[in-house]
Amino acid sequence: MTALTLTNVNKSFGDVHVLKDINIEVEDGEFVVFVGPSGCGKSTLLRVIAGLEDATSGEVRIGNELVNTTPPSKRGIAMVFQSYALYPHLNVRKNMSLALKQEKQSKAVIEERVMKASRMLNLEDYLERYPSELSGGQRQRVAIGRAIVREPKLFLFDEPLSNLDAALRMNTRLEIANLHDTLAASMIYVTHDQTEAMTLADKIVVLRDGRVEQIGSPMELYNNPVNQFVAGFLGSPAMNFMPAAFIAEGDTRTLGVRPEDLRLDADGDLSAAVQHVEQLGGDTNVIAQMKGTQITARLFGQHAISQGETVKFGFSSERAFYFNQDGLRT
Amino acid sequence: MNKARTNPFNNIAMHGALILYTLIALFPVFVILINSFKTRKAIFREPLALPDADTFSMIGYQTVLKQGDFFLYFQNSLIVTVASLFFVLLFGAMAAFALAEYRFKGNTLMGLYLALGIMIPIRIGTVAILEMMVASGLVNTLWALILVYTAQGLPLAVFILCEFMRQVSDDLKNAARVDGLSEYAIFFQLVLPLVRPAMATVAVFNMIPIWNDLWFPLILAPAEEVKTLTLGSQVFIGQFVTDWNAVLSALSMAILPVLVLYVIFSRQLIRGLTSGAVK
Ligand SMILES: Nc1ncnc2c1ncn2[C@@H]1O[C@H](COP(=O)(O)OP(=O)(O)OP(=O)(O)O)[C@@H](O)[C@H]1O
Ligand SMILES: [Mg+2]
Numbered sequence: 001m002t003a004l005t006l007t008n009v010n011k012s013f014g015d016v017h018v019l020k021d022i023n024i025e026v027e028d029g030e031f032v033v034f035v036g037p038s039g040c041g042k043s044t045l046l047r048v049i050a051g052l053e054d055a056t057s058g059e060v061r062i063g064n065e066l067v068n069t070t071p072p073s074k075r076g077i078a079m080v081f082q083s084y085a086l087y088p089h090l091n092v093r094k095n096m097s098l099a100l101k102q103e104k105q106s107k108a109v110i111e112e113r114v115m116k117a118s119r120m121l122n123l124e125d126y127l128e129r130y131p132s133e134l135s136g137g138q139r140q141r142v143a144i145g146r147a148i149v150r151e152p153k154l155f156l157f158d159e160p161l162s163n164l165d166a167a168l169r170m171n172t173r174l175e176i177a178n179l180h181d182t183l184a185a186s187m188i189y190v191t192h193d194q195t196e197a198m199t200l201a202d203k204i205v206v207l208r209d210g211r212v213e214q215i216g217s218p219m220e221l222y223n224n225p226v227n228q229f230v231a232g233f234l235g236s237p238a239m240n241f242m243p244a245a246f247i248a249e250g251d252t253r254t255l256g257v258r259p260e261d262l263r264l265d266a267d268g269d270l271s272a273a274v275q276h277v278e279q280l281g282g283d284t285n286v287i288a289q290m291k292g293t294q295i296t297a298r299l300f301g302q303h304a305i306s307q308g309e310t311v312k313f314g315f316s317s318e319r320a321f322y323f324n325q326d327g328l329r330t
Numbered sequence: 331m332n333k334a335r336t337n338p339f340n341n342i343a344m345h346g347a348l349i350l351y352t353l354i355a356l357f358p359v360f361v362i363l364i365n366s367f368k369t370r371k372a373i374f375r376e377p378l379a380l381p382d383a384d385t386f387s388m389i390g391y392q393t394v395l396k397q398g399d400f401f402l403y404f405q406n407s408l409i410v411t412v413a414s415l416f417f418v419l420l421f422g423a424m425a426a427f428a429l430a431e432y433r434f435k436g437n438t439l440m441g442l443y444l445a446l447g448i449m450i451p452i453r454i455g456t457v458a459i460l461e462m463m464v465a466s467g468l469v470n471t472l473w474a475l476i477l478v479y480t481a482q483g484l485p486l487a488v489f490i491l492c493e494f495m496r497q498v499s500d501d502l503k504n505a506a507r508v509d510g511l512s513e514y515a516i517f518f519q520l521v522l523p524l525v526r527p528a529m530a531t532v533a534v535f536n537m538i539p540i541w542n543d544l545w546f547p548l549i550l551a552p553a554e555e556v557k558t559l560t561l562g563s564q565v566f567i568g569q570f571v572t573d574w575n576a577v578l579s580a581l582s583m584a585i586l587p588v589l590v591l592y593v594i595f596s597r598q599l600i601r602g603l604t605s606g607a608v609k
Binding site for chain 1: 510
């Protein structure tokens with residue numbers, strides 16, 4: 001069964017066409033990540049799915065049911081917001097139980113679900129506290145708990161980690177991954193961070209300017225990007241792009257090579273002047289300049305390379321990507 | 331803590347300025363209070379002296395309590411003020427919420443129209459208002475005053491509350507929608523508690539002019555049983571003789587309820603509830 005189907009969804013704010021012909025399917029139990037640069041319409045798409053905005057045209061189906069005109073609370077979804085959006089005048093327990101009270105659930109059910117969720121998220125000691133008395137990470141967990149207690153068919157996360165510091169972000173990321181395993185629920189997760197996308201997703205949807213660029217598993221997108229945008233967006237450090245004429249005279253296409261596919265090679269085609277070397281211990285990132293184009297190489301292990309030196313890089317031809325003038329893969 | 335705030339010189343200067351201002355502001359109140367407890371002669375001989383055994387007198391308060399229905403006036407003023415504030419806050423908040431929250435045609439125009447009232451004094455329309463009240467039979471009722479004061483207070487209330495409601499995070503309202511709260515529940519249970527400080531500001535701004543107003547009670551409700559306190563006190567001010575003891579006593583007593591209301595509202599002003607809600 002499919003948890004969510006979007007068919008030709010469009011959304012305009014007045015003259016601004018924000019979402020253009022979106023077609024996406026989410027299978028039951030799948031973890032889908034929407035990723036794309038800032039302002040590409042990820043949040044808007046999520047709000048259309050949640051019912052907080054109406055689609056200008058197109059169909060939104062949740063669990064095979066057409067929900068275009070269903071209010072958010074009746075769609076069987078729960079949403080976690082970037083800014084937590086906890087009710088400031090209610091304590092943690094009441095924050096979590098408000099939705100259930102609105103659904104007229106019995107006291108026993110409410111109590112049981114709140115306890116279950118707070119145990120899952122280690123929030124048992126904080127149930128009587130108010131949001132202002134919690135740390136950022138705790139607030140985020142309460143926000144997630146508020147979603148869990150509703151036992152929704154579909155979870156929606158809008159950049160839930162962007163307000164947390166790096167260490168906490170990693171922990172919470174793991175927690176969300178665990179949660180997905182435990183609950184076996186379908187989840188949609190919005191982020192502009194490609195690491196989050198790669199590590200969490202069963203399926204990634206890459207968006208640009210309100211259009212779906214490519215849909216697929218993280219490794220599919222990584223190994224087989226359909227265009228230059230997707231190739232450059234996924235992977236860190238990002239893929240190197242240079243005129244293909246650098247290695248084959250007269251070729252008008254763009255050549256793309258991932259930093260880890262470059263290796264030091266005295267017979268290599270690419271000779272570049274080293275600008276900067278980042279020694280990470282396990283890896284060494286070499287940033288070099290070649291005929292006005294900056295290229296980054298990620299070399300395994302430690303290398304004694306100094307600034308200003310000229311080095312030669314090589315790569316195997318099956319790891320090279322070519323893109324035509326429109327950015328499409330050829 | 332930043333340095334500037336703990337600098338002792340700044341601290342002293344700041345407190346000095348505030349204390350000076352407090353003294354200046356409280357001086358008239360103080361003079362009224364002490365003189366209301368003095369004999370008529372003592373008031374004129376030494377207006378700034380504290381009442382002592384010789385000059386102490388409760389004659390003013392006695393006159394006030396004997397003369398006319400002082401408690402009735404009191405009650406009328408209180409009813410008018412509280413009811414007007416209630417309606418200003420209720421309707422003002424509702425209009426502000428609609429303007430701040432919903433996208434509809436003419437939203438901006440509506441906002442400007444409502445704000446226009448801030449610039450046009452309502453007294454310009456006194457004659458028209460009187461005609462309307464006569465036509466609807468509301469002359470000499472407290473409702474006449476309540477309606478006028480509500481109209482008078484609404485523009486500023488809508489303007490201020492609208493600004494504050496725009497600042498309530500969209501995510502918070504959307505979270506409530508996902509949780510199944512109706513728009514009314516979002517308004518009453520979520521937005522109103524969050525803009526409480528703004529509501530208190532509006533209440534304080536509106537309360538004093540309503541309580542002190544002489545104009546509309548005199549024109550719309552001069553009958554004995556609907557007189558407000560300010561109008562009622564006017565009997566002591568004659569063209570040739572003024573019963574200063576009574577006037578000062580009436581004024582002193584009139585300060586009390588305003589003070590109580592102010593304390594209630596100002597507590598809300600200080601309390602910041604929003605911290606920790608978002609981010
Ligand atoms: N209410 C609105 N009225 C008009 N334009 C809007 C409205 N909401 C969003 N937009 C526009 O839609 C586009 C997409 O916004 P959206 O918030 O979905 O971006 P996003 O992908 O979530 O970006 P970010 O990563 O920064 O959160 C933006 O260009 C924005 O200006
Ligand atoms: Mg967003």
